[in-house]
Amino acid sequence: MLVLSRRVGESVVVGDDVTITVLEVRGDVVRVGIAAPRSVAVHRAELLAELATENQSSASPSEDAVASLTRALRERR
Amino acid sequence: MMRAVAMDDETPTLQELPVIEMARPMPGFPEDQRFALVHLDDAGMLGALRSLDHDGLEFLVVPAVQFFPSYAPEIEDDLVAELGITSADDVVVLLVVHAGESLASTTVNLRAPLVINTITRRAAQVILEDGSLAVAAPLVA
Numbered sequence: 001m002l003v004l005s006r007r008v009g010e011s012v013v014v015g016d017d018v019t020i021t022v023l024e025v026r027g028d029v030v031r032v033g034i035a036a037p038r039s040v041a042v043h044r045a046e047l048l049a050e051l052a053t054e055n056q057s058s059a060s061p062s063e064d065a066v067a068s069l070t071r072a073l074r075e076r077r
Numbered sequence: 078m079m080r081a082v083a084m085d086d087e088t089p090t091l092q093e094l095p096v097i098e099m100a101r102p103m104p105g106f107p108e109d110q111r112f113a114l115v116h117l118d119d120a121g122m123l124g125a126l127r128s129l130d131h132d133g134l135e136f137l138v139v140p141a142v143q144f145f146p147s148y149a150p151e152i153e154d155d156l157v158a159e160l161g162i163t164s165a166d167d168v169v170v171l172l173v174v175h176a177g178e179s180l181a182s183t184t185v186n187l188r189a190p191l192v193i194n195t196i197t198r199r200a201a202q203v204i205l206e207d208g209s210l211a212v213a214a215p216l217v218a
Binding site: 039041048050051055056057058059060061069073 | 101103104105106117118120122123125133134135136137153154155173174175176179180183186188189202204212213217
């Protein structure tokens with residue numbers, strides 16, 4: 001990991017198209033602005049981790065779970 | 078920007094598609110590019126997205142419109158271009174199901190729906206901005 005120190009108002013440029021700027025520091029919260037083309041996805045790391053975990057937990061349910069769900073949905077109609 | 082809204086109740090929303098290509102990989106599954114979408118029931122309420130790259134990997138999916146009729150995720154222009162979408166009618170929105178012990182404990186991911194262009198067969202699990210949409214929302218009330 002490249003580690004840099006920045007003051008409020010200073011920026012870091014990543015690749016050709018992404019600029020990260022420190023906008024404000026208040027207590028232990030740092031507000032950052034990210035300028036990037038719309039084709040570059042920007043997400044909070046913990047959200048991506050949560051989605052990966054949820055997908056992993058959802059993947060390949062047991063045959064019993066599938067049968068049980070199919071039956072329950074049929075009964076619901 | 079386009080909104081994927083439920084257009085028509087009679088339109089079969091879970092059609093079988095033999096090969097779907099992910100324009101972006103699903104979070105947690107960077108190696109899985111190609112999937113087949115198959116029915117698991119006759120009513121088109123439950124399907125499986127089966128990996129063509131890894132035997133045995135599958136996700137249970139439901140058409141969002143059947144369970145959340147007013148759910149209308151926004152599709153950014155970039156994604157519209159990546160999936161080659163020319164009409165909202167070509168788009169199907171599915172939700173990844175996390176099967177629980179019972180229907181009551183079964184959840185779906187409303188924060189990251191699966192958007193599929195049925196014409197180009199390109200798809201992506203889109204991460205929506207709305208923080209109020211649950212990653213594990215109850216499938217049924």
